[in-house]
Amino acid sequence: MNQTLESRIDFIRAQIKSGEYTSPSRECTVIIETSFRELYRRSIGLLTGPDRIKVNQTEIQIGGGTKTLDDFTMGQLVALYRNSGFLKSWSTATGNELRGITMINLDEMVRLRNSLHHGLQEATRNEAELLFQCVQSILETFGILSLEAVTADAPPLVPPAKSREKSSVGEASAYLPNRAPEVNRLHLQARNIEPFDIALLAAATKDSGSGPLVVVDLGSADGYVTKSRFAADTYSHVLGIDRNPQMVHEANASLQPGSKFTFVHADLEDGGLETAIETFLAENNLHSVDLIFSALTLHHLANPIKLLRACRYVLGDAGVVVLRGSDDGSKIAWPDLENNVARIIELTLGSSGVSDRLNGRKLYTQLYRAGFRSIDTMHDVQDTAGRSPRERGLMFQDSFAYRADYMARRAENEPGNVQLARDLAEMRERLDELEFDFEAESFYYSEMAYAAFARIS
Ligand SMILES: C[S@@+](CC[C@H](N)C(=O)[O-])C[C@H]1O[C@@H](n2cnc3c(N)ncnc32)[C@H](O)[C@@H]1O
Structure with missing residues (x-):
């Protein structure tokens, strides 16, 4: 069962406060990554024609014609956003301001994410706090209010334990219909x-x-x-x-x-x-x-x-x-x-x-x-x-x-x-x-x- 976004944010905040930095940092990077994928899926249809074509072409270029958004690494995702000017197109199409998000150093975030996920380093307090601010800024800018909104059609951010049981009454599926x-x-x-x-x-x-x-x-x-x-x-x-x-x-x-x-x-x-x-x-x-x-x-x-x-x-x-x-x-x-x-x-x-x-x-x-x-x-x-x-x-x-x-x-x-x-x-x-x-x-x-x-x- 997914937790609400609010409770996950509270949990991350509490962990950082208690002196635990690596695990909340990892959690932050997962939320950021999922938000980026989800924003892309949900917004691509809203972009103006030329912007949409540019973004699609960049996706094909980065994926070499075989990989699409869902197969992209975080680095490729960031490259897609940057090379296609996706955020600016999103801002133009929706009339929303980009606010603090433009100040995030995406390359540094990808580097940190990879080190953390591959167990190459522990996060420092500064890094954990910075990532936490990124999460808040991203959620606020994109108007993502609930974890359900982020994960409605995406795999759970923290995948559930492997289970062979597929009950018809229970958790809804992690279906991705707009790939x-x-x-x-x-x-x-x-x-x-x-x-x-x-x-x-x-x-x-x-x-x-x-x-x-x-x-x-x-x-x-x-x-x-x-x-x-x-x-x-x-x-x-x-x-x-x-x-x-x-x-x-x-x-x-x-x-x-x-x-x-x-x-x-x-x-x-x-x-x-x-x-x-x-x-x-x-x-x-x-x-x-x-x-x-x-x-x-x-x-x-x-x-x-x-x-x-x-x-x-x-x-x-x-x-x-x-x-x-x-x-x-x-x-x-x-x-x-x-x-x-x-x-x-x-x-x-x-x-x-x-x-x-x-x-x-x-x-x-x-x-x-x-x-x-x-x-x-x-x-x-x-x-x-x-x-x-x-x-x-x-x-x-x-x-x-x-x-x-x-x-x-x-x-x-x-x-x-x-x-x-x-x-x-x-x-x-x-x-x-x-x-x-x-x-x-x-x-x-x-x-x-x-x-x-x-x-x-
Ligand atoms: C496999 S697709 C089937 C689409 C279409 N009926 C067809 O036969 O091609 C399942 C669709 O159900 C939608 N869906 C899944 N859960 C839903 C829910 N709780 N409320 C509304 N739509 C939902 C998905 O967004 C998706 O478009």
């Missing part, structure tokens, strides 16, 4: 599964009456899935809700005036569902929601059943809820001589900060436990049979390529974790082998998408 590769992966997945979604929605709404439907999409990200699935005239008003402000900004950016789509930024777990829907209905002079759709999102919540219960109360009498998920247990391959698929999945499931990868099997029961009774399920099998090498390669990208990323992020935060470093190396090696396997025409791979839908009456 460019992750967004591309989601779009790819969305295109592959579109025919299934269309069939699923047709089955779920076959008894919904003749009038056009009012729809809410939970976890709508940048609106890609929402806009493609609900483009038809059978849907009159469509509200997408997501907690990621940058994605919501992107979803709204491409809308024409008078569009039937609205995207709002809200946390579904924080009463956000009810408030967003109430406002949306009132603004559009509507009375109730006919269809709630949610794809690949429920498993990111700490308590999906609670949200589904709330859905029952916002749906109209003939309302229907439609859920789609995925499940690592459905992934099989042959011949897989090194057992790469099973081992890669095992390594993923054992890695903390990963969302519940076994969510597909739970959808039916989650609906049942939330009080729905008339529940149907549908499944979609995607496999390599008859696919071109390029299509098979894309399938690998979609289902596996990203799996080292979570571990790599953790490894960066835990440089002394030898087991994690070993697991990461094994993961990368197996992913390389599996990518080759996918290219072979004789290799077979298959996986399933799971969906469940339920009516109120």
